[in-house]
Amino acid sequence: MKRLLWSTLLLLTTPLVNAVEILRWERMPLAVPLRVGEERVVFIERNVRVGMPSSLQGKLRVQSAGGALYLLASEPIAPSRLQLQDADDGTLILLDIAAEPNKTGDPPLEAMRIVEAVRMPPDSTDDSPATQSVPSTPLPVALTRYAAQSLYAPLRTVEPVPGLRAVPLRDDLVLDTLMPELPLAYRALASWRLEDLWVTAVRLRNTSPHWLALDPRRLQGDFVSATYQHPDLGPKGESTDTTVLYLVTRNHGLVESLLPTISPVDVTMNLPRSSGDEE
Template identity: 75%
Template structure:
């Protein structure tokens, strides 16, 4: 009887040895210690891009496959931070890692599983005040806010937008027809798409020695919405001579909403020639 009981206990203990450490992401960095020369697996169930500091090049091997990260420290690593960004919605998760040599008879670190923090339920649902659901944010507003945060805010503060994805920009994009009456230089910076809407971030730079007031009514093209990061531009060479413009288009990217470029016309071209010119 005692022999059977010991076997049963051993059967129950073995699976627990292979359990994963659960870490809850609550917008605070998660500590993930490593042992030099021993690979540690981090299950995240997301398709993530890993931001690796330059100081860890050659010290840390990072591989990603099937919603899991495989971290292997080749040498001792001091406190360092990894940025994990969801490739689909932009969600950012921060990992604080260190790596030390394993001590004698020290067991190998168990895998880590990162889960979303669950919202705590109210203690007394009867007495809890009834709150109305927030009105959904209009898509043009969500797109513009995401684009502005991506350019001007720290990466960790960018609010994820489900379904949003980056789209490539053409290298030969000509934007001189946007506001042809103003002495501005244009450069397309980035573009994103959500359902049938596109947002394109364009850098504006003043080329004149005077202040320029930016008015959306001066824009030439077919746009759903347009937003300037700043209301005006300072003289050329000043810190205020540059800003960003966010253009929302429907059904296609920015190219399909621009006015065609008109080449200058020589008024004398193709006019009837006089008899004196023919001599």
């Protein structure tokens, strides 16, 4: 009996270690208090990009690795907002941080874990107009819109697309066959995948001194859809000489949808040899 009592007292007097505070993301900003000089870990279980105001430069160190966020304030910070964006599907999570001076005797800050709130499915027996399902956006449209927002829109406005993920660009991506008759320079910027569709963003730059009209019918390759950010390109050197082309392909990335590059042929190699050439 004494041994059992001693064990119970030891458990009650021993501080809990590795405690984690659970935060539920319900589209409301989550408060994350900080202390100067003390690192706080926030587990997200996502690969995220972090956006923060320029006023925090030099005051807050932010590191992201393995689904965890490491926050360390070097001086007091007034209430500020961080934006965490899932690098795969664009989901946005907002954190409201503030850093106070570290006081002697304060217990260490607990780690935090962000989990998504459980969403209740709608009542299938309710046929009211408010609960009827809205036709989903076609996948090529959703992919193209996400790619355009990722490149041009502010981070906070990018609409998340469930199931979408970024894919690496291949090293053997040669784009000269896209529109070989136009004086254009190409550069692949990024690529994403959703189910059996890929979208690749390609930067186009006019290398001529004339305006160029961009017509998707000029494109050579096997594409589900093609969308230009702008309908034309200004002369080389002008601010209008560059735009982005979004190419959607099915069952594979962009490389497999391009026409093969044809090497120049030396016609003299197959000419018959004259009698004078014979030894």
